[in-house]
Amino acid sequence: MATLPLALQHDAPASQPLRMGIAFAATVALFYTLCMVVWLAAPGPFMSFMNSLFHGMDFTPLLKPARFSWGGFVSALVVMAAWAFFAASFFAWLRQRLG
Template sequence: MSNNQPWKTGLALALAIAVVYFVCAILYGLWPEKGIDFLNALFHGLDFHKLATPVPFTFSMFLYPLLVLMVWGFLVGTIFAWLHDLLHGRRR
């Protein structure tokens, strides 16, 4: 990996998560039933239809999870890069 700054890996993961989440949210906003079907398939048949609500998809329902996932991705990516460098003998 040879990353001099682990925060760059964290930022890259956070941005990748943001892009994927954005696409997912758009698709879910357009076709919620298909989105739930995809989620069921992704999680080996767990039935997410039971969690569906008649509440419309709002901007706050989009923004809060996006921020949470980006912070989580940044932290995980940064820790991963730091540990990777540490385990491969590249100390700062």
């Protein structure tokens, strides 16, 4: 008896890399947006968390007083989502080829 759900059993193998790419790109876009929201809501605690996350490296000297830019956010979001799409699509394609 197959353990895959019926919807996945009839999925064309060629569409799986595309579907994985879309799912990962959407995930990266969502989490990048959430990260931006947290940064805007609480920049001090966010910076403290980032410093702790990177084993005490101090990122505060990198901060420059600048206004939030929607253009910068959207361009970074598009680049990260595109990278995620291509990386996940390639991963799924390669995984299929390797068995």
